Amino acid sequence: MSMPFYVAPEQMMKDRADYARKGIARGRALIGAVYQVGVLLCAENPSRSLHKVSEIYDRIAFAGVGKYNEFDQLRVAGIRHADTKGFAYARDDVDARSLANLYAQYLGQVFTHEVKPLEVEILVAELGAAGRESQLFHILYDGTVVDEQHFAVIGGDSDAIAERFAGAYSSDWNLQDALRACVAALSEEEHQLHYEDLEVAVLEDRGERRTFRRIAGGELQSLVGDPG
Amino acid sequence: MALPLFEVARDPGPDFCGLLGLLDERGTQMVGQSTPVAIQGVPHGTTIAAVRFRDGVVIAGDRRATEGNIIANRTIEKVFPADRFSAVAIAGAAGPAIEMVRLFQVQLEHYEKVEGTVLSLEGKANQLAQMIRSNLGMAMQGLAVIPLFAGWDLHRNQGRIFTYDIAGGKYEEEAFYSTGSGGRDARATLRLGFRPGMSRDDVVRLATKALFEAAQEDSATGGPDLLRGIFPVIGVIDASGYQRVGDDELVTLARELETELTTRRQPE
Numbered sequence: 001m002s003m004p005f006y007v008a009p010e011q012m013m014k015d016r017a018d019y020a021r022k023g024i025a026r027g028r029a030l031i032g033a034v035y036q037v038g039v040l041l042c043a044e045n046p047s048r049s050l051h052k053v054s055e056i057y058d059r060i061a062f063a064g065v066g067k068y069n070e071f072d073q074l075r076v077a078g079i080r081h082a083d084t085k086g087f088a089y090a091r092d093d094v095d096a097r098s099l100a101n102l103y104a105q106y107l108g109q110v111f112t113h114e115v116k117p118l119e120v121e122i123l124v125a126e127l128g129a130a131g132r133e134s135q136l137f138h139i140l141y142d143g144t145v146v147d148e149q150h151f152a153v154i155g156g157d158s159d160a161i162a163e164r165f166a167g168a169y170s171s172d173w174n175l176q177d178a179l180r181a182c183v184a185a186l187s188e189e190e191h192q193l194h195y196e197d198l199e200v201a202v203l204e205d206r207g208e209r210r211t212f213r214r215i216a217g218g219e220l221q222s223l224v225g226d227p228g
Numbered sequence: 229m230a231l232p233l234f235e236v237a238r239d240p241g242p243d244f245c246g247l248l249g250l251l252d253e254r255g256t257q258m259v260g261q262s263t264p265v266a267i268q269g270v271p272h273g274t275t276i277a278a279v280r281f282r283d284g285v286v287i288a289g290d291r292r293a294t295e296g297n298i299i300a301n302r303t304i305e306k307v308f309p310a311d312r313f314s315a316v317a318i319a320g321a322a323g324p325a326i327e328m329v330r331l332f333q334v335q336l337e338h339y340e341k342v343e344g345t346v347l348s349l350e351g352k353a354n355q356l357a358q359m360i361r362s363n364l365g366m367a368m369q370g371l372a373v374i375p376l377f378a379g380w381d382l383h384r385n386q387g388r389i390f391t392y393d394i395a396g397g398k399y400e401e402e403a404f405y406s407t408g409s410g411g412r413d414a415r416a417t418l419r420l421g422f423r424p425g426m427s428r429d430d431v432v433r434l435a436t437k438a439l440f441e442a443a444q445e446d447s448a449t450g451g452p453d454l455l456r457g458i459f460p461v462i463g464v465i466d467a468s469g470y471q472r473v474g475d476d477e478l479v480t481l482a483r484e485l486e487t488e489l490t491t492r493r494q495p496e
Contacts, residue, residue: 055341073233079341080232080247087248087334102231 020141023119029155038204042182045199055212065155066120096126100137108143127203271300275410276317284466285387292450314379319408361396410442410449452482
């Protein structure tokens, strides 16, 4: 009978964390930012059909970076959770905090117990309603949750991007200002982003129940200010 | 409650009803349909109608629910937008019908969010047929649900109407249909008043008239009630989506009918 080698728990956790971080760092970054009347989610994503940003519920959006199949599974699970909860109770009873906790539990569970941690980092955004502020929940590969009132950056090179973005950030921005600041922060000197490289969506009240809206094509081009 | 994740082979995909079934098995949820017991004295919704016109389709329902010969509710609503481009009207046992509509609404939105695309109108109509079929047991116990489904077909660019029987049979109507206890009378009015290529306003007027005539003959159908300010629910679905007809327009139409009735009573 072969005996497995002893590996210190610290080492094991560190190896797993390194593995997950490497996978996430390969992906392109994404910014979620609260602006004057809504929440903006802006990702670098040249694909038109494989989304990083999507709708979960009336006032909740999801954004993920890392391995596509892994965060897409989480996205679908989030929609299922929200829809069953809203159906069993009422639409107002669906909130981002409980969803973020479920994501955190699952990611934490996989990180410590499964063979391979999930190589994903996700953001759950909620548009504020009467008396409640908009919120962003940033959930890491090991189940750590951070809640942000203003903005969050996830994905590769997120520290540098967050630093650039923090310098400019203002919660009084309108959509155009917020979007242009996101593009500036996501761009690097030798790699300027254009509207075709972006996936953009907002949570914004328009007098309808569902607040999620994708911004693409000509509208995105004029908001970003790219020359046609 | 845990995150609803499934093995790949058992994944329900974009099917919300399938998801509820799987969650029921896990015992974490108690939603959907329960075992039926023969029940009597349940409120029933009555007359509903749908009519196609040049730019779309109109769907309408009166506001009365009855329990035998008693009026159970004067202001019940039987027309519901299912999503942006379609609507359901319900006749039959009000409780299960409203629950079915709620499930149907979530199912359509669930599919849209999971798949990232909207179901075709035909697909939505088939979904509703499956839900009615799964209600057959309850229907046999006297809790039948018979909806009308109407919507704007984004592929064909036209309004379409689908009708159902209690076993979930789905039939498409070319021009108009009406069902429920006053359905026969409403259909007769629609048959006499319908012309191909009618305008929105004319069709809203015709639908109001059909419900009014049904209320004349059928005690379970409520007519427009100017005294209490109760008017039918009428929805218009066209290329821009579902829109409910405002009460001010319905008041005007009710007054027209009132005038018509008065002149009928006192000919010159």
